[in-house]
Amino acid sequence: MKSDLDLKARQMLKSARLYCTAGRVGVLKALLKADGALRQDQIAERLGKKRFDKVTIYRTLDSLVKVGLVHKAYIEERARYFELAHNCSETQCHPHFTCRNCGRTHCLMDMTIPGVKKRHKGFLIQRQQTRLEGLCPACA
Amino acid sequence: MKSDLDLKARQMLKSARLYCTAGRVGVLKALLKADGALRQDQIAERLGKKRFDKVTIYRTLDSLVKVGLVHKAYIEERARYFELAHNCSETQCHPHFTCRNCGRTHCLMDMTIPGVKKRHKGFLIQRQQTRLEGLCPACA
């Protein structure tokens, strides 16, 4: 049962020159299916019957981040969130929005953020991430 | 020995209607003196001889955040950083910059970030924070 998704994940790994293992394919598929950022435990949960150790999942995420397939999401919570690096340009990721009322966080994939200047007093700025706060549609 | 700083801290607490205790004054003074964001352990260290339990420091920071005197800094590290809410407008905090080479994080107090629009598909946006990545003056 090699789905489209499965093939896609394998291809992504291959072109990143990463060993193509069950764990990595699974993690990548989970992120491809998700419509937002996920924590390690959420990924583990979605892997369901094929259980992987949390260490494996963390290390897999590290590799995926290292080759740029995945990003750490910029969310101020205790645990780390990871998401696919799609909808992200070289210089900017999509913003995350956290509701002040219900506390839920959403990815605003289609919102464009004005880019900052590339230099500031000797700092060379290569990438920016934005976090937003306010009221979500349900709470506004 | 009530310094200027001491008085200032006490005044801030009073106007926020917080009990004015040695711990709170100390934490606030540490943040007033610091030129950037600090972690709990860094604050504890700066309190020196007047030792306070870490629980107290965490709880103090919570109260200060709750009344808006202090903000959590948006830094992607394991520990949380806190900083005074000055140089921050109602809608925006100063950005934090992390160097890809040396890993150090700096507060860019004087950099202005273009503000985003106030509404997006039902989301009411009240506040934004920006994280920057690139090379710092020392590493560029």
Added chain:
DNA sequence: CCTAATTTGCAACTAAGTTGCAAATATTTT
């Protein structure tokens, strides 16, 4: 299918932060 390189799982560990509760300290009332 053999070999070398890489990844995995396990168990034990660390770091950061939290909880409940009695004692201590601040503020308000009298």
Added chain:
DNA sequence: AAAATATTTGCAACTTAGTTGCAAATTAGG
């Protein structure tokens, strides 16, 4: 200024998230 009330503090124990070292298992390449 003392008593009454409200809030904060310290302690010990605990939780949660993530990390390390290492032997066994898996993958990729000839």
